[in-house]
Amino acid sequence: MKSRALTPWLLVSPATLLFLGLVVLPLILTVILSFHVYDHSTGIKDGFTVEHYVRVLTDDYYLTIFWRTLRLAALTTLICVLIGAPEAYVLSRMGDPWRSIFLLVIIGPLLVSVVVRAFGWSMLLGSTGLVNQTLRALGLDPVRLLYTETAIVIALVHVMLPFMVIPVWTALQKLDPMVEAAALTLGASPFTALRRVVLPQVSLGMLSGSLIVFGLSASAFAIPGLLGGRRLKMAATLVYDEYMSELNWPLGAAIAIIVLAANLIIMLGYNRLVETRARRALG
Amino acid sequence: MGFLTLQSLSKAFGDFTAVRDVDLSVAQGEFVSLLGPSGCGKTTTLQMIAGLVEPTSGTITLDGRDITHEKPNRRGLGIVFQSYALFPHMTVAQNVAFGLEMRKIGKAERERRVKEILGLVHLAPLAERYPRQLSGGQRQRVAIARALVIEPPVLLLDEPLSNLDAKLREEMQFELRRIQRSVGTTTIMVTHDQAEALSISDRVVVMEQGRMTQIDAPYRLYERPATAFISSFVGKMNRIDAVWRGGRAEAAGLALPAEAASLSEGAAAQVAVRPEKIVLGAPGQGLVDGTVSSRFFLGSYWLFNVETPVGTVIVSLPNHGAEPVAEGATVSLRWEPESAAVIAAGAVA
Numbered sequence: 281m282k283s284r285a286l287t288p289w290l291l292v293s294p295a296t297l298l299f300l301g302l303v304v305l306p307l308i309l310t311v312i313l314s315f316h317v318y319d320h321s322t323g324i325k326d327g328f329t330v331e332h333y334v335r336v337l338t339d340d341y342y343l344t345i346f347w348r349t350l351r352l353a354a355l356t357t358l359i360c361v362l363i364g365a366p367e368a369y370v371l372s373r374m375g376d377p378w379r380s381i382f383l384l385v386i387i388g389p390l391l392v393s394v395v396v397r398a399f400g401w402s403m404l405l406g407s408t409g410l411v412n413q414t415l416r417a418l419g420l421d422p423v424r425l426l427y428t429e430t431a432i433v434i435a436l437v438h439v440m441l442p443f444m445v446i447p448v449w450t451a452l453q454k455l456d457p458m459v460e461a462a463a464l465t466l467g468a469s470p471f472t473a474l475r476r477v478v479l480p481q482v483s484l485g486m487l488s489g490s491l492i493v494f495g496l497s498a499s500a501f502a503i504p505g506l507l508g509g510r511r512l513k514m515a516a517t518l519v520y521d522e523y524m525s526e527l528n529w530p531l532g533a534a535i536a537i538i539v540l541a542a543n544l545i546i547m548l549g550y551n552r553l554v555e556t557r558a559r560r561a562l563g
Numbered sequence: 564m565g566f567l568t569l570q571s572l573s574k575a576f577g578d579f580t581a582v583r584d585v586d587l588s589v590a591q592g593e594f595v596s597l598l599g600p601s602g603c604g605k606t607t608t609l610q611m612i613a614g615l616v617e618p619t620s621g622t623i624t625l626d627g628r629d630i631t632h633e634k635p636n637r638r639g640l641g642i643v644f645q646s647y648a649l650f651p652h653m654t655v656a657q658n659v660a661f662g663l664e665m666r667k668i669g670k671a672e673r674e675r676r677v678k679e680i681l682g683l684v685h686l687a688p689l690a691e692r693y694p695r696q697l698s699g700g701q702r703q704r705v706a707i708a709r710a711l712v713i714e715p716p717v718l719l720l721d722e723p724l725s726n727l728d729a730k731l732r733e734e735m736q737f738e739l740r741r742i743q744r745s746v747g748t749t750t751i752m753v754t755h756d757q758a759e760a761l762s763i764s765d766r767v768v769v770m771e772q773g774r775m776t777q778i779d780a781p782y783r784l785y786e787r788p789a790t791a792f793i794s795s796f797v798g799k800m801n802r803i804d805a806v807w808r809g810g811r812a813e814a815a816g817l818a819l820p821a822e823a824a825s826l827s828e829g830a831a832a833q834v835a836v837r838p839e840k841i842v843l844g845a846p847g848q849g850l851v852d853g854t855v856s857s858r859f860f861l862g863s864y865w866l867f868n869v870e871t872p873v874g875t876v877i878v879s880l881p882n883h884g885a886e887p888v889a890e891g892a893t894v895s896l897r898w899e900p901e902s903a904a905v906i907a908a909g910a911v912a
Binding site for chain 2: 456458459461462463464465466467468469470472476477480481
């Protein structure tokens with residue numbers, strides 16, 4: 281009897297240990313670290329302080345970076361929905377050899393390191409890159425793209441698109457193809473059928489897609505680091521700088537905790553808002 | 564000229580011809596079933612009428628109007644899909660109202676008509692439910708209501724009862740017929756279930772390998788099947804191998820009573836006789852003697868397998884409340900000449 285009661289605990293213990301060791305423990309250490317006192321000449325000292333939190337939340341410098349992170353992540357999510365959802369629909373309507381080929385094209389970027397992809401974009405978008413060479417060849421003025429927010433968003437969309445296409449595509453797979461036909465026979469135009477019948481049913485796929493995209497974009501490190509340059513910081517690059525350049529680990533930890541909390545609040549709130557509405561209808 | 568006419572309608576998918584030269588004329592208010600095994604082209608035919616599949620050749624005319632190439636959303640036909648294809652994110656009332664909304668019918672009028680049709684299919688109390696909260700039979704009725712509320716000139720039903728269990732299926736057959744009668748809509752139903760087709764249709768169209776092989780009233784189809792395939796597909800049929808000699812069908816040295824036929828002397832033939840047309844009697848009293856090898860009780864009737872010199876013959880007998888002949892008993896078989904048909908053996912489809 282006793283051993284039987286123990287079995288489920290034993291079975292979940294490897295995953296639990298992994299989770300505790302690799303997620304919970306570092307997180308607790310980070311929280312503790314964020315309340316430590318830091319002195320520029322002597323380094324980290326024992327002693328409790330909320331100074332770092334107050335500083336981050338009142339200093340314009342940090343708030344600007346948080347606001348930029350939020351804005352760019354939201355924009356990336358929006359663009360991913362606008363491109364990814366139709367892309368998934370087209371994909372679901374494709375015949376067999378093409379569907380596999382294009383699915384591979386969409387997932388393909390995931391097989392290449394983010395750093396390599398970011399360098400690829402910096403070569404394309406640079407002042408002497410392919411984009412500006414083309415503009416010059418067409419007799420147009422070159423544009424400054426590299427080290428701008430535009431460059432960050434372009435590269436983020438490229439990286440994040442599969443995370444939007446795949447959940448939407450999965451939702452479309454579950455759809456009875458005859459449901460759209462039913463809407464047509466009832467007098468709906470193809471566009472109306474798409475908007476009134478198909479779209480509401482893939483909204484949960486779009487929701488999970490946008491949660492993944494937003495979360496990953498808000499904490500992206502390599503892309504803003506390489507395409508945003510030294511001045512256009514985002515949350516993750518800011519934390520990196522506090523740790524590695526300023527050596528102010530407690531401040532970095534405080535920023536990391538604030539970003540985590542903000543991310544959680546935004547995502548849970550968004551999930552609540554959309555999911556309750558969709559769940560009520562889709563069950 | 565019928566209300567809905569199909570003229571030499573064909574559909575080819577690449578090398579495969581799914582439907583070949585189908586001609587059909589359906590009168591207004593008629594209930595016609597397309598019956599056939601899976602892959603016979605009946606669903607493709609229905610989808611061509613619905614506008615979901617483009618015909619390769621031929622024409623479809625509705626009330627004198629050529630609709631062969633019209634888009635499905637312009638045809639205004641009511642369609643009940645095999646999967647019902649209800650909108651899962653809309654309530655029953657919203658599902659039913661969708662077609663009216665597309666027709667830009669005002670809210671008050673829309674609500675009135677939705678209420679009326681839900682009353683007809685006995686679903687009024689469930690108007691605010693979602694499809695997932697309904698049983699199979701209820702979903703099916705929502706699908707029918709959604710198709711009928713737009714007052715379509717023709718109602719198309721694609722295997723409407725195949726997803727229901729046996730008991731419900733029988734109930735829904737009557738229900739379907741009742742609804743169709745009270746609305747009076749011309750209806751075309753696709754089914755592979757011969758009992759379903761026979762019980763509720765005015766006429767049955769049998770399709771084999773993309774062609775229509777017989778169009779007849781249900782009882783005529785049963786009594787006078789045009790092909791060997793139909794005789795075995797529709798109801799049960801005994802087919803006794805025989806040889807045509809001297810104007811009679813002979814098997815195991817016996818002349819089998821059957822309707823007149825014109826076959827060449829010595830041709831292989833089959834005598835087709837329905838199990839319920841055979842009369843059991845005491846040994847030696849009938850045409851041929853046999854032994855009851857097995858019997859099955861099916862509630863309203865008994866089914867016997869009788870081993871005879873001319874082969875195994877199936878006999879069915881209504882249940883009169885008493886125990887009939889036992890397994891292993893010797894019986895005689897007899898039938899009237901007009902209840903048996905002679906089919907040339909080469910005509911087997």
